[in-house]
Amino acid sequence: DGFMYPYSTDETPGPEGLDLQIFPNPVVSEFNMALYVDRDSELQIEFVNTLGQMMYRDVLGLNPGSQTLYFGGDVVNQAMPRSGIYFINLYLDGKFAGVKKIVKQ
Numbered sequence: 001d002g003f004m005y006p007y008s009t010d011e012t013p014g015p016e017g018l019d020l021q022i023f024p025n026p027v028v029s030e031f032n033m034a035l036y037v038d039r040d041s042e043l044q045i046e047f048v049n050t051l052g053q054m055m056y057r058d059v060l061g062l063n064p065g066s067q068t069l070y071f072g073g074d075v076v077n078q079a080m081p082r083s084g085i086y087f088i089n090l091y092l093d094g095k096f097a098g099v100k101k102i103v104k105q
Contacts, residue, residue, distance in 0.1 A: 018043075018092050026103035029076055033069040037062050037092070044091040047079035047102075055079045055086070080104040 020035040035043075040063060047056040056079035060069065080086050083104050090097040
């Protein structure tokens with residue numbers, strides 16, 4: 001496996017067992033993350049700015065099936081304090097599961 005710079009593409013394919021969408025994107029003050037997992041899982045999310053600085057991190061326990069996670073103004077303001085592009089690094093059960101690009105208006 002060669003090293004791939006993680007931000008060279010807009011979206012990475014979803015990992016085995018995780019299907020995830022973010023809406024609305026661009027984000028104004030809140031957003032939802034709709035996802036599906038096929039088993040009990042632990043999802044770690046890290047918001048990173050374009051300088052590679054971690055702005056926010058959380059670990060969530062997920063039940064199997066479809067669910068929508070809500071991120072309100074408090075999280076958005078901490079994770080994305082300014083307008084611009086951010087990246088969400090996703091880890092499922094401790095394994096890197098991909099990157100999603102998110103835009104804050």
